[in-house]
Amino acid sequence: MSSYQLGKWDLTELVKNPKSPAFQKQIKELEKQAEKFEKIKSKLDPKMSSKQFMNILHQVEKISENMSRIGGYASLSYSSDTQSDEATALMTKMSKLGSEISNKILFFDLWWKTQVDDKNAKRLMKDAGEITEYLSHKRLFAKYALSEPEERIINTLDVTGISALVKLYDKITNSFEYKMKVGNKLKTMTREELTNYVRSTNPKIRETAYKTILSKYSQNKGVVGEIYQNIVQNWKDEGIEIRGYESPISMRNIGNDVDDKTIDSLLSVCKKNSPVFQKFFVQKAKMLKMKKLRRYDLYAPAAANIKEKNYSYDKSVKLVFESLGKFSTTLEEHARKVFNENHIDSSVRPGKRDGAFCSTLTPKITPFVLVNFTGKSRDVFTLAHELGHAVHSQAAQDRSILVQDAPLPLAETASTFSELLLYDNLSNKISDNEKKAMLSEKIDDLYATILRQSFFTIFEVDAHKQIGEGTTIDEISKTYLKNLKIQFGNSVSLSDDFAIEWSCIPHFYHTPFYCYAYSFGNLLALSLFQRYKKEGKDFVPAYINILAAGGSKKPEKLLSEYGFDITSPKFWQEGFDYVKDQVKTLSSLN
Template identity: 45%
Template sequence: MTETYQTGSWNLEELFSSPESKEVESAIKQLETFAEDFEGWREKLTPDMGYEDFMDCLDLQEKNTRVIARLFQYSYLNFSGDTQDQNAQAFVAKIQQFGADLENQTLFFGLWWKALDSEAADRLMKDTGDFEYWLRNMRNFKPYTLTEPEEKIINVKNVTGSNALQNLYTSITNRYVYKLEVDGEEKEMTRGELMSHVQSPDADLRARAYQKLYQVYGDDGPILGQIYQSFVKDFHNENVKLRGMKSTISARNLANDLPDEVVETLMDVAQKNSGIFQKYFKLKAKWLKVDKLRRYDIYAPVAKADKKYSYDEAVNMVLESFREFDPDFENLAKQVFEKEHIDSKVVKGKMGGAYNYGADPALLPYVLINYNDQPRDVATLAHELGHSLHSILASEHNIFASGSSLPLAETASTFAEMVLTDKLLAEEKDAGVRRDILFAQMDDAFATILRQIFFALFEREAHDLSMKGATIDEMNAAYLKNLETQFGDAVEISEEFKWEWVSIPHIYDRPFYVYAYAFGQLLVMALYQQFKKEGAPFVPRYKELLSAGTSMSPMNILDRAGVDVRKAEFWQGGFDVIAEMLEKLESIPVE
């Protein structure tokens, strides 16, 4: 018998009871004491220090990193529940400032470690277990590390610089309310509710939803554009001018521990395959009985059916699909619901979108979604629970090795979506619904691969333009040109889409994060092909990949999985799978 699930809010008691609680006060005091005591290690850090002393130093940092991670997590989750709550805003700012101060007090360890000669570093790293990759990766930043006083200045600057700009952008955009006429009645809605209408069968409603979105963002467009340019200049000045990195995307690649060439190869292959999606959009135009798709129409359903899924149906569908892949996956995902670690209600002021947040590996991760009964929301639920599975499986490691590196961050989430989609395709008898699922797969492939790569291409250009003092109008023109290249002659793009770039949160808070979506989707296509060929024997190997967390480099993890991302042929293989999906659709007579 399946359980019944209802949308609701999460319970954060496992972290802290409130920002004013004694537990928060105690955690802060513990960390202040740690920082004072840790200063005593400064004199003990020498090239010839003993292994046991070195491990004691690492264990002390690991133990206290869990505490600060919980504070950061709690402040962010608390803020996400109501981004307009002034107390929540103040608490986020307080913890960010405290975190920066703490980092400055303990900064000397990382600087010492990066400056240490290779022979001493290799001797100390040996047999450090979960710490080894963290230590080895830290040394990758050696050429770009500044002096201790300079690093401290950057940390202090970030609190009122890049962090403040990100918080300002979030606070401005999360207060937006969108008024849209639906079924003859004007309704006020959140962005999540508004975006459900871009998949409406009603072409006029789709257009009005997009127009309203970019009218609201466009009203603040010059301000949001200036916030972005200020953030980009901050990011460029720190990473390129001060640290000496080759480019801002190289800074992201270094953080991801990926060679620049791998990312360049991915982006080159994606651009060369944009024709697949242009061909798809021309086919979709025939199904929608229009000469040419408008940008408003790219996610339009080809069927008139307006299928909705209750939250209960969605949760049970996702859990069942996990169980069929591996019963462990269902049992692990269920814990997120049982422990009330999911916030699923649509509430005014709540952060839009969806995310999974795992911090201390001793605790289950938390999930935020805005569930609105749409088919896309079911996929989003599977996606975020996939992230949760990744967090849980990697939780056997310490906090420095239990995360997921950005290149692999979307692996479990995208794989979970594919497991769900395959289940729906296998069980659906209605040819029309099966066709709709294939269309949805193509829509998703576009959204997570080509769209994200073109975001990254725009970011690269936008960073250059910002450093050259470009106006916001020039940024808008560059973005429209980016869209024209992406869609070719397959899609008509209207003027208001020039403001789309200021509505993309990731380019504000994590430059070049977006290519990870394309990386993850194409990687998963390769892994999923292996699963379909091998069946059950694939499952333990996949679990091992997720369980690795950040205990080794992404390239090593992928090499172990038999995947060579250095080769253009690997990425092309993913696009070949998409081309096959398109061929299936082309074989269906247009109704």
């Protein structure tokens, strides 16, 4: 049996040598394809045959695949060495090329959304097969589209409008310097570095770290708050007043291809289940030997006195394979492919990008996975998570590049599900003490990715309404504090300095209403996992088919085919039942 070693990936399948004439030829070919495609513009006619229409779509697929291969190579080689001047230069060059190619083929997208009447659209889609839903979804936006000159005005003004506001927020907040005493030294650090201290085993350090961050935002609340109010106002003016969307959150829902009813149902179930996590916080206080958790202690390591187990890379990889294989040998084979083809970059080295990701370039190429493996149990779960993404992509590898990727709310399904399979497998192999540490950390994560994100979204709904009616920054902060009080009940003592925390959440500024996608993806995976626990092996084919659909079907439609009604609160509740069981298990270990 082979042994797995830490190492770098092999990108030669994408590009043999970026300095070779062959690579220049690859680029020239792509540019030629795009120029040839531009000539179609004069031939576009809603009355064209469906065969001609499909032929155009196949050209779009080909261009997308070739661009993805070249652009993917540039971004992956940059990720593996961000300090390399060559990789940086290539990345810049390919970003520019990508933007030029997109602009050249954009006319077809606009024509399809706005120039084709419904009757002809229906006729043209009759042979579209798996990309029918994708084409229909694009046409949904036609209802909210404006004339070409108006769209151009909005695009032009966005550069100095909403995009400029977001850039300004980033520029201001990224320049913040935080000073905090560590030991006897006063250290200056970034927010990223400071956030590590929020998980310190020392309560005083946790409190100081939070206060240092929050006071900086509080000092700048005038300008940071003003930016937020303008972003929200812009979202309302363009989305509701000009384009005619129902509500601020509807704009995001339509973009995600989900119904308002589904998201209402998700958020109301999350709100109703806050006592599940409140119980956990009471338990966590006991584990930390505290009377009551303060908000500063939320992410304190509850099992700090338990020695954390280290895992070798070889053992970790095999554990993930085993966990997937117990569920389905097909999924295990997909995960093995990433290693067999050397598409994984796992070693920690200077210049390599932090964190972890999985990159799917085209349906024909096995995904590439990047992790920074140090042997902690968290790293084993990260490996399972990213390989879950790779499994998802490969399950959908027979799809067109236009619909291989699942829509945002479904994108975390396989990654979270793979972590659950690993946890299930591991919990039979570790001591009660290790299990206590792992379980407590896992429930922390479930809180952060499910309940916290849904309450963020509930706050945004309220804030957008308030700002639309005209309000002050202090009123927004009061709304946020109220939101936290509902979330924590009596389980956590809350200080007023957290009222300004909303202004520290970049998602509110960058992508309004994005956060519910985390709650959606994680709860969906938990609900599916609960079904697996009930139905056993009978559940496996349905799960694999859900993954294999990629983005070819609307989430509600896809899941209803397998008996899951995501518009119903009952479905989301099944996910919370899993969390409830985990909290109970933790309580029995204490």
